[in-house]
Amino acid sequence: MRAPFLIAAVALAVAGCAKETPPEAAPRPAVVRQITMGGIEQVQIYSGEVRARREADRSFRVGGKVIERKVNLGDTVKQGQLLARLDPEDVRLSAQAASAQVSAAEAELRLAANEFQRAQSLSERNFVSGSVVDQRREAVRAAEARLKQARSQAEVASNQANYASLVADRDGVVTLTPVEVGQVVAAGQAVVRVAESGEREILIYVPEKRIGSIKVGDAALVRPWANQEKMLPGTVREVGAAADSATRTYPVRVAVESGDDLPLGATAAVGFAGEAQNSVVLPNTALTQHEGKPSVWVVTASGAVQQKPVTVSAFREDGAVVSNGLANGDKVVVVGAHKMVAGMKVRPVAEATPAALDAQR
Numbered sequence: 001m002r003a004p005f006l007i008a009a010v011a012l013a014v015a016g017c018a019k020e021t022p023p024e025a026a027p028r029p030a031v032v033r034q035i036t037m038g039g040i041e042q043v044q045i046y047s048g049e050v051r052a053r054r055e056a057d058r059s060f061r062v063g064g065k066v067i068e069r070k071v072n073l074g075d076t077v078k079q080g081q082l083l084a085r086l087d088p089e090d091v092r093l094s095a096q097a098a099s100a101q102v103s104a105a106e107a108e109l110r111l112a113a114n115e116f117q118r119a120q121s122l123s124e125r126n127f128v129s130g131s132v133v134d135q136r137r138e139a140v141r142a143a144e145a146r147l148k149q150a151r152s153q154a155e156v157a158s159n160q161a162n163y164a165s166l167v168a169d170r171d172g173v174v175t176l177t178p179v180e181v182g183q184v185v186a187a188g189q190a191v192v193r194v195a196e197s198g199e200r201e202i203l204i205y206v207p208e209k210r211i212g213s214i215k216v217g218d219a220a221l222v223r224p225w226a227n228q229e230k231m232l233p234g235t236v237r238e239v240g241a242a243a244d245s246a247t248r249t250y251p252v253r254v255a256v257e258s259g260d261d262l263p264l265g266a267t268a269a270v271g272f273a274g275e276a277q278n279s280v281v282l283p284n285t286a287l288t289q290h291e292g293k294p295s296v297w298v299v300t301a302s303g304a305v306q307q308k309p310v311t312v313s314a315f316r317e318d319g320a321v322v323s324n325g326l327a328n329g330d331k332v333v334v335v336g337a338h339k340m341v342a343g344m345k346v347r348p349v350a351e352a353t354p355a356a357l358d359a360q361r
Contacts, residue, residue, distance in 0.1 A: 030346035031335035032299055035280045036328050043271050043316065044213075046204040046252075050224075050266045053199035053255070055175065057190035060086055061163040065184050071192060073177050077168045083192050084179070086164040091157070098150070098157035105150040109143035116140050172196045175264060200262045201237060204270050205249035214239060214272065220254050225267040233257050234270065279313060279323040286334040287312070287320055296326070297333040297340045299348050305333060305340050 064086035071083050116136035122128040176193035179185055202222055206214060220234040233256075240251035254270050256262065287294050287310075294312050297305045310325030326332070331348055333340060340346075 027303055027345040027347040029349050030299065030305070030333050030340075031351055032331040032348045033282070033286075033334045033351045034329060034331050035282070035326055037278050037280050037326065043273055044210060044314075045269055045271045045316065046206060048202040048204035048254070048268055048270055050262045050264055050268055051201055051203045051253070052172070052175075052195035052197075052264060053201055054196040055193065057176075058083060058166060058168070058192045058194055059188050059190050060084075060166055060185060061187055062086070062091060062160050063184070063186045063189075064090055064164065066179055066181055066191070069177065069179070069181050069192075071174050071177070073174055075174045076197075077172055077174060077194060079168055079170050081168045083166045083168055085166070086185075088161065088164045091161045091164050095154070095157040095161045098154035101150040102147070102154050105143070105147035109140070109147050112136070112139040112143040166191060168194060170194070170196055173264060195264055200256050200264075202234065202254045202256060202268050202270050204252050204254065205244065205247060206252050207249050208243060211239070211250045211252075214252060218272065221271045221273075222254065222256050223269045223271070224262060225269065226263075279321045280326065281316070281319045282322055282332060283319045283334050284315075286332055286337055288337050288340075294320075296322075297337050298326075299331040299333065299346060303345050303347070304343050305346055307340075307342060 066084055067087050068085040069083070070081075070085075071077060077083065116133075116139065119128055119133045119136040123130060123133045172194040174192055175195045176190075178193075179189070179191045185191060214236060216236050216239055218236045220236060222232040222234045224230055224232075234254040235257070236252060237255040238251075238253040243250050262268070282296065286296050288297070288307070289295065290307055290309060293309050295307050295309045298308050300306050308325055308330075310322045312320045313323040314321040333346070334351060
């Protein structure tokens, strides 16, 4: 009777020492998007700066000391308005010296003419030879040439006196003032930069591999960053022939229609439409890396996640354009992809549900 009792006691002891099997973990919720591949227009977007159609540096034609600057950065100027002045003393003295040279040349001409008349009178009475008359005649011609030269130099000096005042030759806005009062400037040195009022354009820089797809006359859309809902039509006006030595990108200017109200120096995005491709746009949070290549997590029919390599043709503001690697109906994890591991059981949550919106936040 005791043997069965001992066997039962040992069995109970062994059962008490065995570990209980832990309950299986509940599937983790995952925000997914069921995709549908379709024709997506490829858009190339570049960030640029608003520039005036015409912008040039204004400078003095003569050198000197700046004694007055009448405009500041951002001022609006009108044609004929005074921008800056040089010390006029030097150019005034030059004009006086040129005028004195004219007077001296006139006196030389009068003397040469009188000498020629006397030589002619003496020649008629055979007191001097014909060669003396010829010498006096050539002296008159030389004096006339010197007088003409002096008058031209005096006119130049007079113009230079006017060049001491720098005036605007067109309406515009002052965008740069590199010179201050008291500074000595050389002829041709930039004093004020004026952007002409009116037409606006966007200056963008395009990488070498894409510059071949942009040509003069191509249509574009411009969106100011200060007003994201505003779209303006534009046209490529100029494509740079040489790349920038530092960035190795090509400058492209896009003329904007009805863009007169765009502030100079503001930022704007320029978009160029390309050919449509069979693709789908996924948020950047759906992408991961696998062996150095982009991939996504897809929920299989069994509820487990599986990593799929994909081809990303472009990155846009609204996400990444995936052109290969997925099929219609695939459920892609769009939130928390970096926490997934192969074979993990998940509970798919549609992207548009309140729970998914809470997870995204």
